[in-house]
Amino acid sequence: MDSEFAQQDIVRCDLCDTPVPDLHCDLCEINLCQSCGEEHLLDKSKRHQVVSFKQRRSTFKRQICQRHSTQGSNWYCELCDSLLCEECISSEEHQGHTFITSQENFERKYNQIKNDLQELEQSIYPSYQEIASHVTKQKANLPYTSQKMINDIGKQGDDWHNVINQLTEKLKSDVHELKTNFSTALNNHEEFITKKMHEIEQLILHLKNILDVDDIDPVSAYKSKNETVRRFPKIVKIPFQSFTALEINKDQINQQFGFLSGKPYPIEVNLSLPDDLQAFEKETISMKSLLKEPLTKATICTDYVGHLNGLRSVVCLNDDKIWSSGMNNIISLYNLQGDLLTSVRTKSGKRPTGIAVTNTGDLVYTDEDDKTINIVRNKKIEVLIKFHDWRPLNVCSTPFGNLLVLMGSDDYEQTKVVRYSGSTEKQCIQNDENGKAFFSPDDSKYLAVNRNQDICVADYRAKRVVVISATGKLRFTYTGSTPNTIESFDPVGITTDSLSRILIADGHCHYIHIIDQDGQFLRYIDNLNLRGPWGLCIDTNDNLFVAECDLGKIEKIQYCATTD
Numbered sequence: 001m002d003s004e005f006a007q008q009d010i011v012r013c014d015l016c017d018t019p020v021p022d023l024h025c026d027l028c029e030i031n032l033c034q035s036c037g038e039e040h041l042l043d044k045s046k047r048h049q050v051v052s053f054k055q056r057r058s059t060f061k062r063q064i065c066q067r068h069s070t071q072g073s074n075w076y077c078e079l080c081d082s083l084l085c086e087e088c089i090s091s092e093e094h095q096g097h098t099f100i101t102s103q104e105n106f107e108r109k110y111n112q113i114k115n116d117l118q119e120l121e122q123s124i125y126p127s128y129q130e131i132a133s134h135v136t137k138q139k140a141n142l143p144y145t146s147q148k149m150i151n152d153i154g155k156q157g158d159d160w161h162n163v164i165n166q167l168t169e170k171l172k173s174d175v176h177e178l179k180t181n182f183s184t185a186l187n188n189h190e191e192f193i194t195k196k197m198h199e200i201e202q203l204i205l206h207l208k209n210i211l212d213v214d215d216i217d218p219v220s221a222y223k224s225k226n227e228t229v230r231r232f233p234k235i236v237k238i239p240f241q242s243f244t245a246l247e248i249n250k251d252q253i254n255q256q257f258g259f260l261s262g263k264p265y266p267i268e269v270n271l272s273l274p275d276d277l278q279a280f281e282k283e284t285i286s287m288k289s290l291l292k293e294p295l296t297k298a299t300i301c302t303d304y305v306g307h308l309n310g311l312r313s314v315v316c317l318n319d320d321k322i323w324s325s326g327m328n329n330i331i332s333l334y335n336l337q338g339d340l341l342t343s344v345r346t347k348s349g350k351r352p353t354g355i356a357v358t359n360t361g362d363l364v365y366t367d368e369d370d371k372t373i374n375i376v377r378n379k380k381i382e383v384l385i386k387f388h389d390w391r392p393l394n395v396c397s398t399p400f401g402n403l404l405v406l407m408g409s410d411d412y413e414q415t416k417v418v419r420y421s422g423s424t425e426k427q428c429i430q431n432d433e434n435g436k437a438f439f440s441p442d443d444s445k446y447l448a449v450n451r452n453q454d455i456c457v458a459d460y461r462a463k464r465v466v467v468i469s470a471t472g473k474l475r476f477t478y479t480g481s482t483p484n485t486i487e488s489f490d491p492v493g494i495t496t497d498s499l500s501r502i503l504i505a506d507g508h509c510h511y512i513h514i515i516d517q518d519g520q521f522l523r524y525i526d527n528l529n530l531r532g533p534w535g536l537c538i539d540t541n542d543n544l545f546v547a548e549c550d551l552g553k554i555e556k557i558q559y560c561a562t563t564d
Contacts, residue, residue, distance in 0.1 A: 011031055011033055011053075013036050014031050014032070015030070015036040016033060016035075019038070021033045021509040022037070022053055023036075023051070023053060024050070024051055024052070024053050024056035024469065025040060025048050025049060025050050026049045026050075026051060026056060026062065027046075027047055027048055027066045027101055028048060037050055047101060049101065051496045064165065075089050075099045075101060076105035077094055077102050078090070078098045078099070078100065079094075079097045079098060080097065080239050080353050083105075086520065100464060104421060124158075156257060168236065168435065175243075175349075186238070187378070189236040189371060192233060196233065202215060202227070203225055203226075210222060236393075240388075248305065270431065285291065289560040289561050290523060291441065291520060291558065291561055292345055293527055293558040294528060294544075296528055296555055298339045299338075299553055299554070299555055300555075300556070302332065302552050302554060303330075303332065303551035304324065304325075304326035304552045305551075308328070309328050309552070310326050310327045310534075310552070311325075311535070311547045311548065311549050311551075311552050311553070311554070312326050312327065312535055312547060313326075313354060313355050313548065314536070314546075314547045315355050315357050315364075315535075315537045316538070318540075319539045319541060319543075321333055321334070321335055322537070322554060323357065323367070324355075324356050325351070325563040327540040329348075329352075329535045330343050330345055331343065331345075331346075331355060331365060333342045334554070344376055344381070346365065346374075347370070347372075347374060349369070350369040350370060352365035352366060352367060353365075353366045353367070353368045353392065353393050354394035354395045354446075355395070356395045356397045356403070358397050358403075359397065359401045360376070363376040364376075364403065366393065367392070368393060369389055371386065371387040371388065372384075372386050372387070373385040373395060373403070385423045389409065389410050390410065390416075391407060391443075392406070392503050392529055393406045393408050393415075393443055394406040394445060394447045395447065396447045397449075398419075399449070399451070402420060402421050404420075404447060404449055405417070405418050406418075406447045408441070408443050409441075412441055412443070413428065413441050414437070415430070415440065415441055415442075416430035417439075417455055417468075429455065431474075432474055438457075438466055438468060438474065439459055439462070440459050440461040444460035444461055445459050445460060446458040446460075446491075446492055446535075448494045448495040448496050448502070449496070450500050450517060451496060451499075451500045452517055453469070454469055454470065454475060454500075454517065455468045455469075456502055458505075460490060460492055460507075463479060463480075463488070463489050463490060465504055465515075467502070475519075478504075478513075479518045480506075488508045489506060489508070490509075491504045491505070492505045492507045493505035493534050493535040494531075494536060494545065495537050497563065498540075498542050499542075500516070500517035501522065502515050503519065503536055504539070505533040505534055505535070505546065507532060510526075510530050511526045511527075511530075511533075512525035512533060512536070512544070512559075525559055528555065528557065529554065531548050531550040531551050532547075532548055532551070533546045533547070533549075534548070534549040535547035542560050543556055543558055544556070544558075544559055
């Protein structure tokens with residue numbers, strides 16, 4: 001028995017009662033044997049849709065016309081959006097209207113339901129979920145970001161209090177010093193006058209004794225001493241002292257203390273689901289924290305002064321100490337006050353071409369002449385990797401403890417980036433899927449890894465920045481913002497921050513370019529009169545350190561308000 005009839009009595013032809021009919025008319029909703037099916041189609045008074053019994057639309061039920069209860073609603077009026085019987089479509093009310101069979105309407109609506117369901121399940125609902133997730137993340141981050149602003153304001157207030165307290169104590173100390181000095185002067189002057197007065201008293205007593213004694217000799221021998229006391233001492237005048245309190249200018253204080261940037265109310269943005277949400281989040285994050293005017297927070301004067309010693313590289317050991325290197329064979333560690341804490345002389349006596357700090361805080365440097373990567377542990381230099389046909393040009397440490405090494409071939413024809421775990425090669429990035437080289441063969445290149453694991457290479461000769469995914473696929477290249485704004489783009493130092501923004505030193509125009517993780521230009525740092533910006537690094541608070549090659553200085557720059 002066919003499974004179609006397993007749960008019911010034997011189905012028969014509705015016209016001749018033949019069991020197990022082969023056909024079915026979906027419009028008339030009757031079962032037909034083969035011969036009755038042929039006769040059924042000969043009836044031209046109405047439309048038919050005869051299919052095999054197995055292909056019948058079992059869910060399509062015959063509907064009765066609301067106006068003519070004895071008629072089935074086998075037609076659908078597209079203009080009136082209603083089901084009609086044969087008598088309805090012949091009436092004047094529907095003259096000139098377009099009709100399709102109710103079955104065709106059913107099929108259309110059925111397919112529309114399937115398409116709507118697919119769109120709801122695969123596109124619209126996931127997009128709403130993503131938006132809800134975005135709201136949830138913002139709600140979760142709101143206490144943190146608000147508290148961070150409060151902490152930053154409190155810290156600024158504490159700093160101002162400290163400055164005011166120091167100023168207050170200084171002025172008080174100055175008053176105490178004035179008091180001591182004036183008191184000493186007055187005491188000395190008082191002592192001098194008292195001494196003179198005593199001399200005068202003795203002189204008066206002596207003269208009275210001469211007059212009281214009737215003796216000619218003392219009178220005859222008398223010589224006047226009034227001349228010694230006739231010249232009166234100078235009067236010591238203490239200048240009138242007072243404290244002049246300046247009027248508090250609240251507007252000026254507000255400008256100097258700081259302010260809340262951004263709009264004080266939520267921003268609603270129309271999104272073209274689902275593609276624009278990520279871009280909206282990215283723009284919100286990347287733009288909201290950039291300062292309008294970056295600030296120099298500290299200047300470190302190094303010993304890398306002059307063309308032969310020119311400062312080239314900087315890397316943060318922590319937020320208070322900076323490793324630096326230049327064109328000589330010394331790698332130096334400075335604190336933010338400019339004190340030289342320690343220095344390391346390269347093992348080969350040649351200059352280091354790149355420096356980095358590992359996750360464990362060890363210094364790593366590349367030696368192009370010696371073809372080695374070296375690590376400094378407990379002030380001792382160990383060779384980590386030795387090369388033969390390649391020269392290590394630069395190095396950076398990844399968040400997962402690997403090293404990325406930028407290398408040039410001995411024949412100066414090739415450049416590649418190699419990922420190492422310890423001394424074991426894990427990945428080589430050199431050409432795209434078509435065999436085209438990512439990088440120019442020139443040695444002047446600088447390397448950084450982004451928080452999203454992108455590998456960022458500043459290619460000086462090619463005048464571009466090349467950004468490659470962790471899997472070795474080209475993501476984008478950046479050649480400067482606009483030709484009309486910048487004469488020439490000469491990228492040298494490169495680094496990334498906590499929001500995956502990429503910062504690039506432009507040695508030609510003395511600018512710092514800031515782009516987002518997809519290569520979209522955000523802004524320049526061009527207001528600080530940097531001279532020969534070269535090496536760059538970022539601390540954990542997104543402060544930027546810039547090595548000024550021309551001056552041998554390291555500038556600590558605040559370019560964003562928060563690290564979010």
